[in-house]
Amino acid sequence: xxxxxxxxxxLYVDRSSQQWVALDPEASSGSWPSAPNPWDQRQPFYxxxxxxxxxxxxxxxHMLGLPF
Numbered sequence: 039x040x041x042x043x044x045x046x047x048x049l050y051v052d053r054s055s056q057q058w059v060a061l062d063p064e065a066s067s068g069s070w071p072s073a074p075n076p077w078d079q080r081q082p083f084y085x086x087x088x089x090x091x092x093x094x095x096x097x098x099x100h101m102l103g104l105p106f
Contacts, residue, residue, distance in 0.1 A: 049099055053090040058102065059083050 050059040060068055061083075068080040085091075 047099075049094040049096070049102075050091040051094055053092060054086075054088040058094075059091060 046062065048061045050061065051057070052059050068083055
């Protein structure tokens with residue numbers, strides 16, 4: 039029997055750093071700039087006291103070219 043797993047990722051924008059942030063259920067996360075091919079430029083995300091995460095609608099995932 040095959041088991042299928044759906045990738046569930048929450049997408050946010052950090053207003054303080056003006057970067058996109060993706061968080062998944064396993065608590066791994068990453069951030070990337072608004073630039074061409076942003077997924078290739080992603081970095082680990084470490085929130086600071088200045089972090090202001092704002093949820094982004096799911097349809098932006100396709101527009102940003104994310105692989106999930």
